[in-house]
Amino acid sequence: MSKIHVSTTVNGDPVEFLCEPQQTLLDVLRDELQLTGSKEGCASGDCGACSIELDGRLVCSCLVLGAEAEGRDVETVESIAVGDTLHPVQAKILEHGALQCGYCTPGFVVAAKALLDRNPDPTETEVRYWLAGNLCRCTGYDKIVGAVLDAASEMRGETS
Amino acid sequence: MYKFNYVKADSVDAAAAAVSGSEDGKILAGGMTLLPTMKQRLAAPSDLVDLGGIDALKGIEVSGDSVTIGAMTTHATVAASADVAGAIPALTELASGIGDPQVRNRGTIGGSVANSDPSADYPAAVVALGATVVTNKREIAGDDFFLDIFETALEEDEIITAVRFPIPEKAAYIKFPNPASRYAVVGVFVCTGGGDVRVGVTGAGPCAFRATGIEDALKADFSAAAVDGVTVDGSEFNEDMHASAEFRTSLVSVGAKRAVAALS
Numbered sequence: 001m002s003k004i005h006v007s008t009t010v011n012g013d014p015v016e017f018l019c020e021p022q023q024t025l026l027d028v029l030r031d032e033l034q035l036t037g038s039k040e041g042c043a044s045g046d047c048g049a050c051s052i053e054l055d056g057r058l059v060c061s062c063l064v065l066g067a068e069a070e071g072r073d074v075e076t077v078e079s080i081a082v083g084d085t086l087h088p089v090q091a092k093i094l095e096h097g098a099l100q101c102g103y104c105t106p107g108f109v110v111a112a113k114a115l116l117d118r119n120p121d122p123t124e125t126e127v128r129y130w131l132a133g134n135l136c137r138c139t140g141y142d143k144i145v146g147a148v149l150d151a152a153s154e155m156r157g158e159t160s
Numbered sequence: 161m162y163k164f165n166y167v168k169a170d171s172v173d174a175a176a177a178a179v180s181g182s183e184d185g186k187i188l189a190g191g192m193t194l195l196p197t198m199k200q201r202l203a204a205p206s207d208l209v210d211l212g213g214i215d216a217l218k219g220i221e222v223s224g225d226s227v228t229i230g231a232m233t234t235h236a237t238v239a240a241s242a243d244v245a246g247a248i249p250a251l252t253e254l255a256s257g258i259g260d261p262q263v264r265n266r267g268t269i270g271g272s273v274a275n276s277d278p279s280a281d282y283p284a285a286v287v288a289l290g291a292t293v294v295t296n297k298r299e300i301a302g303d304d305f306f307l308d309i310f311e312t313a314l315e316e317d318e319i320i321t322a323v324r325f326p327i328p329e330k331a332a333y334i335k336f337p338n339p340a341s342r343y344a345v346v347g348v349f350v351c352t353g354g355g356d357v358r359v360g361v362t363g364a365g366p367c368a369f370r371a372t373g374i375e376d377a378l379k380a381d382f383s384a385a386a387v388d389g390v391t392v393d394g395s396e397f398n399e400d401m402h403a404s405a406e407f408r409t410s411l412v413s414v415g416a417k418r419a420v421a422a423l424s
Contacts (some may be wrong), residue, residue, distance in 0.1 A: 004166060020163070021163070021164055021165060021166035021208065022161040022162070022163055022164060022198075024195075026345055031162045043196075044196040044199060044200075045192060045195075045196060045262065045263065046340075046341070048260070048262060051262060054265075057236070057265040057266075058261050058262055059262050059265050060263075060266075063192060063196065063266065064191070064266070065166065065188075065191070065195070065208075065210075065365050067166045067168070067210070068191075068210060068212055070168070074240055110214075111261070111262075113263075123184045130261055132260040132261070132342070133259070133260025133261050133262040133263065155238060
């Protein structure tokens with residue numbers, strides 16, 4: 001079977017790649033494009049460690065085929081910091097110590113940024129509801145939720 | 161995943177032809193069930209025919225008496241639709257409770273209905289509201305659509321194009337979600353209109369069904385107390401690590417009573 005030629009946009013750059021039909025978008029990002037920020041956790045759409053935005057929608061890249069990315073706009077965790085300047089969500093996760101092993105963190109960063117892009121002033125319930133597709137087995141979530149609320153407050157220009 | 165051919169269809173006819181012409185082709189909608197199933201090697205289609213490029217299958221149309229949702233419309237789109245919320249708010253509530261944001265952004269109504277997962281949410285609404293499943297070949301009444309676990313009236317190369325829901329007077333969906341997956345351990349959809357009461361149940365049996373005993377009791381007396389008088393037959397109900405058949409039997413009654421309370 002011949003490989004599929006896919007033209008897409010990844011983190012603002014036009015990207016072309018060849019993939020096998022059975023390669024997921026996560027496989028392509030990590031193994032073909034060397035964007036290893038997105039992690040494979042469960043590989044079945046439960047844990048959210050592979051979260052990316054596809055045409056502005058938060059999705060699990062492990063349940064998207066690479067071939068499905070044709071003509072689509074892909075944003076990964078690598079696009080979120082600007083140079084050495086962390087996004088407030090990233091900075092607050094560090095400040096709050098909202099991680100231990102860190103494996104789930106890229107997915108949480110992508111998901112939390114997607115939330116704050118749409119809803120700059122979420123309630124704690126809204127944050128928890130939005131992050132329901134991201135699992136963390138270390139922190140117990142409280143620090144992550146606190147970091148996201150704190151980042152939201154900072155982004156609104158409030159002092160924390 | 162085992163190897164397969166990937167086919168991106170640009171029309172429903174092309175998709176149907178691609179499935180017919182393949183050894184064991186399957187339709188790819190949102191992929192929220194099919195792709196994990198293939199990764200677990202529980203499914204090994206020869207061809208995967210992707211409907212994602214067919215814009216005609218996406219969108220919502222609300223007319224005077226019905227809501228028509230294109231098969232490739234995602235749960236997130238339905239959940240966020242002011243038009244659906246205005247016509248059948250229970251349906252937006254149902255859509256917003258499916259899985260998590262990542263699932264709702266990819267999962268589609270056509271895929272959910274075609275899969276007939278015993279714990280999926282939409283099937284309860286399809287049978288309760290008396291929806292019509294529109295395919296590339298015909299229209300199938302909701303009551304005739306779900307046959308068994310993962311089994312529907314669809315033929316091999318038959319593709320759902322839309323689901324049309326009549327707008328009821330009132331409707332409510334009560335779900336007891338699995339706390340991890342948000343799949344329905346049991347979900348009960350109750351609607352009223354024109355003197356009729358219809359009750360759709362998901363999660364309890366092999367596939368979604370109407371609880372006709374509860375419907376009859378509610379037609380005579382639309383109250384939670386009336387549901388108490390009905391014995392739900394749970395002899396064929398699902399038993400798994402999440403809930404016993406006995407517990408699911410109880411949840412059907414409790415869900416129906418809560419829905420009635422929400423509508424009273």
